[in-house]
Amino acid sequence: MEIRLQKIIADAGLASRREAERWIEQGDVEVNGKVVKKLGSLANPSVDSIKVSGKPIPRKQEEVYVVLNKPTGCLTTMAEDKRGRTTVMEYVKVTKVRVFPVGRLDFNTQGVLLFTNDGALAKKLLLPKYKVERTYKVKVSGMPNEKTLKRLSRGVHIDGEKFKPIEVRIQKTSGKNCFLIMTLVEGKNRHIKKVCEHVGHPVIKLQRTHFGGLNLTGLPLGACRFLSPKEVKALTKLVVKEPLLLTRPTKKKR
Numbered sequence: 001m002e003i004r005l006q007k008i009i010a011d012a013g014l015a016s017r018r019e020a021e022r023w024i025e026q027g028d029v030e031v032n033g034k035v036v037k038k039l040g041s042l043a044n045p046s047v048d049s050i051k052v053s054g055k056p057i058p059r060k061q062e063e064v065y066v067v068l069n070k071p072t073g074c075l076t077t078m079a080e081d082k083r084g085r086t087t088v089m090e091y092v093k094v095t096k097v098r099v100f101p102v103g104r105l106d107f108n109t110q111g112v113l114l115f116t117n118d119g120a121l122a123k124k125l126l127l128p129k130y131k132v133e134r135t136y137k138v139k140v141s142g143m144p145n146e147k148t149l150k151r152l153s154r155g156v157h158i159d160g161e162k163f164k165p166i167e168v169r170i171q172k173t174s175g176k177n178c179f180l181i182m183t184l185v186e187g188k189n190r191h192i193k194k195v196c197e198h199v200g201h202p203v204i205k206l207q208r209t210h211f212g213g214l215n216l217t218g219l220p221l222g223a224c225r226f227l228s229p230k231e232v233k234a235l236t237k238l239v240v241k242e243p244l245l246l247t248r249p250t251k252k253k254r
Contacts, residue, residue: 002042005029008050012057013098013117016078028053064097065227065235066115069219076104076113088113092224102126103187111136111208112216115224124239125212128164131185132238135210136192138180140201143173148199152182158198163188166195177204212238 009020009029020029027035030051031043043050050057070076074086078100081087088101092115099115102122116122125132144152155165167183182192193203209216213234219225227235 002044005031005036005041005043005050006039007119008043008045009052009057010119011045011117014052014057016100017119023052030054062097063118064095064099064116065118065232066092066094066099066224067214067219067227068092068113068115068224069216069221070105070110070113071222072108072110075107076101088115091222094224094226105208106190106193106206109206109208110221111206112211112214113208114211114214121236121239125235126187127239128186130239132212133183133185133210134187134208134212135181135183137171137207137209138182138192138196138203139174139177139205140180140196140203141177142201143176143178144170144180144199144201148201151199152195156195156198158194161188163191163195183210 005024006017006020009015009023010017014020015023021039023029024039024041025037027037029036030049031041032049036043045057068088068091070088070091074088074090075081076088078087078089085107092099097117099117100122102114102116103126105111105113114122114125124130149168149170152166152168156163164184164186169181171179171181173179184191188194192206196203214227214231
């Protein structure tokens, strides 16, 4: 089957699709002995000879899935930080396969973060249409009243941007602050922090406890582990659309 060249390179674990596109445009990629510079060009990885900088690309690697209990004080990025800050990749060393984070957690947010080399699944897990749940334990300033909680559950607009409804409840109080359990099905940049600040209760501490059924059970802060086949299957089920009903149900005879 023919596939876009940049996807073949990315699936081989050599680079991101964006980086692969740059290599193609620079003339660093050959298919069957000919340089290919046109983005969107197709090739069959099972048949064609594909080289990058004169070296044959490896066959597609086995798909790997890892979950990390991300600590605070590290960046969700695959690149080295110019300021020398710690990145999440320094905690994911259980595999030699090149994996990437699915979505991101802010520098000072901790909790469940999934890594994989399965680009198709990763993309779907982040699409709002599949409604993959993310649950957070959120320490906020002050005590939100019932009206504020209902406001969050209906969704809010911030500077013209719509933030979808959030399932929210108070877990416990602590002095002048309280802990909320918040579940949402989209992951906009600084989502929780923005909506909490908007309703007058800034976030003090933020932890993602669940992502698409994955949780932190038995996973210390800063530790990671491979997903079980059962967990991978459950994640895959979350992004499988129900088939359309093509025929009308027959009426029962009286």
